[in-house]
Amino acid sequence: MHKPLRNALMQFAASAVRLDSVEPVTTELVRLRCASYHNCRT
Amino acid sequence: VTSTASTIERTLSSAPDAARDLADAYDAAQAAIEPRLFNLVRLRVAMLLGCDAEHDDAELIKQLPQWPSSPAFTSRERACLAFVEQFIIDVASMPDHLVDDVKRELGDVDLVDFTHVLLVIEQRQRLTLAWDRILKGAS
Numbered sequence: 001m002h003k004p005l006r007n008a009l010m011q012f013a014a015s016a017v018r019l020d021s022v023e024p025v026t027t028e029l030v031r032l033r034c035a036s037y038h039n040c041r042t
Numbered sequence: 043v044t045s046t047a048s049t050i051e052r053t054l055s056s057a058p059d060a061a062r063d064l065a066d067a068y069d070a071a072q073a074a075i076e077p078r079l080f081n082l083v084r085l086r087v088a089m090l091l092g093c094d095a096e097h098d099d100a101e102l103i104k105q106l107p108q109w110p111s112s113p114a115f116t117s118r119e120r121a122c123l124a125f126v127e128q129f130i131i132d133v134a135s136m137p138d139h140l141v142d143d144v145k146r147e148l149g150d151v152d153l154v155d156f157t158h159v160l161l162v163i164e165q166r167q168r169l170t171l172a173w174d175r176i177l178k179g180a181s
Contacts, residue, residue: 002155005070009158012063019057039134
C-alpha cells in the first residue's frame with residue numbers, strides 16, 4: 001500500500017473533523033444523514 | 043472558470059491545517075499512480091460532477107466519453123474508468139465484477155491505492171463545486 005497517500009488521506013480527514021465552525025449536533029446530523037444516504041453502516 | 047487549487051486556497055484560508063493536509067493528500071495521490079491514469083481519472087470525475095475548473099485537457103476530454111470502445115484506451119484504463127464511473131454515481135452499489143476487473147489489472151495492493159486516489163480526487167472536486175456554486179457569495 002502507498003503509505004504516504006494513506007497517511008495523507010487520514011491526516012486530511014482528521015483535520016476536517018477538527019474544524020469547529022459548525023456545532024457538534026449539526027455535524028452529527030449531517031454525518032448520519034450522509035451515512036444513511038450512502039448505506040454506510042460503519 | 044476558477045481553478046480548483048485557487049478555490050480551495052481561497053476558501054480554506056481560515057483553516058490552514060485542513061488546506062495543507064488536502065494539498066498533501068493531492069500530492070500523494072498524484073505520486074501514487076502513473077500520470078496518464080491520474081489525469082484520466084481526474085478528468086472523468088470532473089466530467090461526471092460538472093467540475094469545469096478541472097477541464098484543462100481538451101483532447102482527453104474529447105476522447106473520454108468513448109472510453110468503452112475507443113482504441114485510445116488500454117484494458118487497464120477501461121477497467122479503471124468503469125470503476126470510477128460507478129464510484130462517482132453510486133459507490134454503495136459497486137458490483138464485484140468492476141472491483142475484480144481493476145484488481146486483475148492493477149493487483150490487490152494497487153486497487154487499494156487506486157481507490158484512495160479516486161477518493162482524494164472526488165473530495166477535492168466536490169469541495170470545489172460546493173464552494174464555487176452553492177456557497178458563492180456566502181463566505
